Amino acid sequence: DVKVTQSSRYLVKRTGEKVFLECVQDMDHENMFWYRQDPGLGLRLIYFSYDVKMKEKGDIPEGYSVSREKKERFSLILESASTNQTSMYLCASRSPMRYSNQPQHFGDGTRLSIL
Amino acid sequence: QKEVEQDPGPLSVPEGAIVSLNCTYSNSAFQYFMWYRQYSRKGPELLMYTYSSGNKEDGRFTAQVDKSSKYISLFIRDSQPSDSATYLCAFFSGGYNKLIFGAGTRLAVHP
Numbered sequence: 001d002v003k004v005t006q007s008s009r010y011l012v013k014r015t016g017e018k019v020f021l022e023c024v025q026d027m028d029h030e031n032m033f034w035y036r037q038d039p040g041l042g043l044r045l046i047y048f049s050y051d052v053k054m055k056e057k058g059d060i061p062e063g064y065s066v067s068r069e070k071k072e073r074f075s076l077i078l079e080s081a082s083t084n085q086t087s088m089y090l091c092a093s094r095s096p097m098r099y100s101n102q103p104q105h106f107g108d109g110t111r112l113s114i115l
Numbered sequence: 116q117k118e119v120e121q122d123p124g125p126l127s128v129p130e131g132a133i134v135s136l137n138c139t140y141s142n143s144a145f146q147y148f149m150w151y152r153q154y155s156r157k158g159p160e161l162l163m164y165t166y167s168s169g170n171k172e173d174g175r176f177t178a179q180v181d182k183s184s185k186y187i188s189l190f191i192r193d194s195q196p197s198d199s200a201t202y203l204c205a206f207f208s209g210g211y212n213k214l215i216f217g218a219g220t221r222l223a224v225h226p
Contacts, residue, residue: 009156040123040218042121042203042216042219048213103149103161104214106158107158108158109156109158
């Protein structure tokens with residue numbers, strides 16, 4: 001069974017802090033993704049990674065960066081947290097496009113509040 | 116125009132009812148069509164996945180795709196309280212693995 005684990009379920013940080021969200025998957029998936037989910041807006045892609053040390057911007061990368069030093073771990077970094085980054089953050093992983101019938105598997109999310 | 120339109124609900128139905136959830140889309144390049152279910156305080160889980168136009172059935176769930184009308188549906192037969200969740204449609208056009216999600220429809224099935 002695929003398991004995508006996000007390090008924190010709930011996190012409260014202050015404006016201006018540097019925030020790290022961690023995600024680990026145990027299926028040796030090459031592709032990993034970070035989304036944020038907001039009411040009425042659905043899931044929006046922040047960044048994704050094809051493979052180790054590779055990253056691509058998604059639709060809303062401003063204010064975020066990512067790190068993928070090991071295949072199983074994908075970190076999302078809020079460089080200087082702001083209140084408009086209060087949201088639910090979801091990590092996902094999958095096998096690459098050549099196995100196109102493989103779905104994305106999601107973690108249970110981190111609900112981040114920036115005060 | 117939004118790339119994907121999905122009625123947010125909430126939709127409230129009695130146990131045993133047939134539920135119909137719908138999404139419309141504008142991008143004719145979408146090739147793969149998915150439905151995810153998301154329980155409260157959990158991540159989305161894949162429920163149904165289709166590639167072509169037509170119907171796909173899995174137990175009480177039927178996914179329907181009409182590419183000519185750019186419209187997909189998820190039908191739930193004999194709905195149960197355990198079906199209460201948010202249902203997200205998702206679309207994939209190939210390229211670089213990017214999924215496009217609808218905003219989600221919240222469903223409540225009451226006993």
